Amino acid sequence: MAHITTIEGQMNASGLRIAILAARFNDFIVDRLISGAVDYLSRHGGERDNLTIIRVPGAFEMPVVCARLAKSGKYDGILALGAVIRGSTPHFDYVASEATKGFAHVMLESGVPVGFGLLTTDNIEQAVERAGTKAGNKGVDAAAALLETIRVLEQI
Numbered sequence: 620m621a622h623i624t625t626i627e628g629q630m631n632a633s634g635l636r637i638a639i640l641a642a643r644f645n646d647f648i649v650d651r652l653i654s655g656a657v658d659y660l661s662r663h664g665g666e667r668d669n670l671t672i673i674r675v676p677g678a679f680e681m682p683v684v685c686a687r688l689a690k691s692g693k694y695d696g697i698l699a700l701g702a703v704i705r706g707s708t709p710h711f712d713y714v715a716s717e718a719t720k721g722f723a724h725v726m727l728e729s730g731v732p733v734g735f736g737l738l739t740t741d742n743i744e745q746a747v748e749r750a751g752t753k754a755g756n757k758g759v760d761a762a763a764a765l766l767e768t769i770r771v772l773e774q775i
């Protein structure tokens with residue numbers, strides 16, 4: 620039987636320089652995503668000295684800063700954390716879709732992986748559920764996905 624090569628990421632954050640790009644908008648939610656992500660990275664060998672938190676006004680501003688962070692060469696990965704909550708505003712669709720497209724664009728253009736930790740929910744309750752309560756913590760999930768992606772890319 621021929622040997623199958625499998626490449627997969629080890630979940631070890633030691634030595635990785637991670638930029639945590641976080642929106643101030645809905646900060647009561649976003650702060651929970653940040654603390655979940657920092658806790659996850661610390662528990663997986665990451666050093667606090669290697670983490671940099673960058674705050675921007677809202678999700679709409681995140682892609683341009685994400686692009687600059689990627690271009691700087693200072694980071695192994697970028698963790699994008701924000702919360703877009705529909706509520707009653709039609710703004711939601713524009714902000715959510717532009718931010719999402721922006722991250723994908725930055726990641727593919729730069730080759731620097733971006734962890735997608737942008738909550739997009741219909742209401743505040745759903746956001747709370749995904750920020751460290753009954754539906755887990757999206758900041759943790761995005762940190763894990765980023766770590767795995769960085770470690771996979773290193774091997775290719």
Ligand code: INI
Nearest residue numbers: 642644676677678679701702703704710
């Ligand atoms: N920004 C968010 O991060 N989340 C939101 O839910 C949100 N809503 O609903 O409006 C939001 N809007 C602000 C936007 O990101 C910009 O900061 C603003 O439009 C100024 O450019």
